[in-house]
Amino acid sequence: MDWIRQPAYRLVELFRSDPSKIVDYVDSVYDRIQRVEPLVKAFITIRSREELLEEAQRIAKNVDSYVLPGILVAVKDNISTRGIRTTCASRMLENYVPPYDATVIERLKRAGALILGKTNMDEFAMGSTTETSAFFPTKNPWDLSRVPGGSSGGSAAALAAGEATLALGSDTGGSIRNPAAFTATYGLKPTYGLVSRFGLIAYASSLDQIGPMARCVEDLALLLQVIAGFDPRDATSLPVAVPNYLEELNRLWHEEPRLRIAVLRSLVEVSEEGVRKVFEDALNKLCSRHECEDVEVPYRDQIVAAYYIVAMAEASSNLARYDGVRYGLKTSFEGRSWIDVYTEVRTKGFGYEVRKRIALGAFVLSAGYRDAYYLKALRFRRLLKEYFDGLYKRFDIVVSPTMPILPPRLGELVSDPLRMYMADINTVIANLIGCPAISIPIGFYNGLPVGLQAMSKPLNEVTLLYLGKELQESLGYANLVSEVIR
């Protein structure tokens, strides 16, 4: 039995008929990890095989009461896990062990899923390549000389390398979709407020969302089902009833509705040639069954600027709490002023990218500059939302390439920060306006994965899953696992 490539929904069926298989599955995944992890470096923390086998046996006794019995989930290391170190890939939190579980972790545990470990990421989710991790970069399983994208690069790489069946990521400006596109996996950024942020270590609170990552659409739906829903501990959580995503997906799949699809043409035009070619092929397939129309992307020059202003402003505030007093990096206190201590802790604890964003964020919020930057960015955000609200009245789906570039080589993008930030233009829109967005693998160019991004109006995740399913079935990119060759 090839446990590594099995989608979660099929594993669940198998385990229900034979619970003892959970142990075989867990064992196989651990064997796989032992083989590929030294090359991929997807995880910051992996729980011990013994501990997980013990949990697996406990769950095997009662498979019917769980939605995801025994399924191994890799969790991005900015999601709080009680008793499991949660570092945000930062020296600042290198030894921080949360005393509580994030809401999504509670829900995963209630569903019988097994938390396999914590995945690598850009430090505090600030980056698009997983290279700003304070510990080590993660490699793209499809080409070990390239980055897996970021900031949820560890989660995506773990899936693509067959080291986990499901994964959680977080997405502030594309941090789920970007690595999904770079690793030929599926990633969904839910509507803002659909998934509780309680326990997610904040980067930019008004943009952050936790989302599911998987190797097929069905698994994406399954995982979303478990984590979505109102949480009284998150005041921005939406008090809405969550649909049954798999049922709704199957219903649409049989009804085969014709969708009105808007293509963000100028974002296609500015993409790299390889991305464009693969995207056009996929688009042709879509257009043969659906109604496609090119639309303009307004304010193209302002989108990324506005995004970074908002993100950095909120980051400078959210990251103020790391001072070494209560948790995190420690230094000696005695006989020193607290300003001294704070300065040392924050200089040593944060990497360059994080310090840069904190400084810029503090600047755009400071008196005299706030109006010109922060408030203007907020006004722009409203404007952008109005434009897309208009689009969503005419279209069910808005598509573009997920990333305008192919996975870059290690070191290539991180050394060119403006190019790195500009590469986020396609993905940041969904975060700025709060709508859901999915990245779907649509092919390879010179062996490198390309993803298609689809956005829809808020709380219309089902339509995104439907589109994902259609592309998955017509293109065949489901349950891909890289061989990981050195």
Added chain:
Amino acid sequence: MKVRIGLEIHVQLTCLRSKLFCSTPSNYYDKPPNTCVCPVCLGLPGVLPVPNKKAIEAALMVALALNCEIAPKIVFVRKHYFYPDLPKNYQISQYDGPGMIPYARNGYLTIVVDGVKKIVRIRRINIEEDPGRLTYPTGSMITSPYSMVDYNRSGVALLEIVTEPDMESPKEARAFVEKLMAILEYLGVTDTSIEGAFRVDANVSIEGGERVEIKNIGSMKDVEKALNYEILRQRKVLESGGKVLREVRHWDPHKKVTVPVRGKEFEEDYRYFPDPDLPPIIVTKEWLEEIRRKMPELPDARIERFTKQYGLDEYRANILVLSKWLADLFEECAKMYSDYKKLADWLITDFLRWVKELNIDPKKRSWNPRSIVSLLQAMDRGLISVRMAKELMPKVVAEGIDVEKFIEEQKISKITDEKLLESIALEVFRENPKAVKDALKNPKAINFLVGGVMKKTRGRADPELTVKIVKRLLEAVEKGELSI
């Protein structure tokens, strides 16, 4: 020289069971350090604040009671500054700026000082979270090699009430604080007797000088003391030809002086922005009406009722009403005793004096109105003298005794036995021949002799009867029927 005083008062909403943004208990007052905390009020990574609806309602109630305009939305903002008592290094507060607004503005409060009514305007009220507290191993910041932080207070709901500089004397400032505290107590939102439940900062300027801010005033009496000191200090500076500079001073309640606080080298930039974790809370008219309906009678209305219903003058009504427990006790007693003025007088003077003398926290006691009434009735019925009533008062205050029963049991009723009193009076006469001579010349001097009888009977002698007997004995001396 005209004095202008404005106040900035921080009040905790002590009525709440939990803190402003988490479900951790907020009654941290006698708890060991850092035991009243949770991930949220410690600002651990990943936590989120959720507003306490009861706190919002209490805040709205205060705003209504202070006649404020209430914002259509409650917008929480982040105020950034690094300090070890602030777990997130920002405080969730409110601010007046683009996209931000204090939840209440433009209110007022009426105070009475020396019989004159005055309106003090309220500029704004913010609702915010209290920071933690720093403590020092040696007790002093200067001699301690390190400081310790207690986060028990962190996240407790706090109102910041800011007035216009409408007060013109320390007495007015104190009256304002007392009135405000009374209102908060009537609303049941703050137990002002809890230490740390409120802190006052005062801005004071004298014509011709700059504004000085005094921080750290912790009691109502100190408001007046600190301002008196500061005004005196500023006057002296001005009179000696100096200049009063704009500065921040600290009130030292032990030395009873204000001392300068080292000034900040630069104006702090708090980088306010709306807290993205807290969507604005919409305040609907219906909600406000519902809160208004729940509001109890407030001090002004009660003072008016006391003057009408009990025929008290405003002075007495004011004193009673501003201490809610005392006004409540008065009304309980008034159900059983109808000489309201006498009742009010005894409560305001002797009763209150003993409450203070015996160091009793009146709010934590359940008072027995029957005991007070029994004292007044025993007096009315001639069972005890005024002096005896005064002597019994501590027992009324401390034990809530039934006075009639008590005097029966202790056999300490008034001495009305004429023969006994006469023999005691004779004793007094013999011991004080000079006083007897004086009394023969000057009728007013008989008080000394009457007092002597009272002393010997420990106040139990019937005063009227004693006077009669003393007069009779004096007549006898004058006529030569009695020699001493």
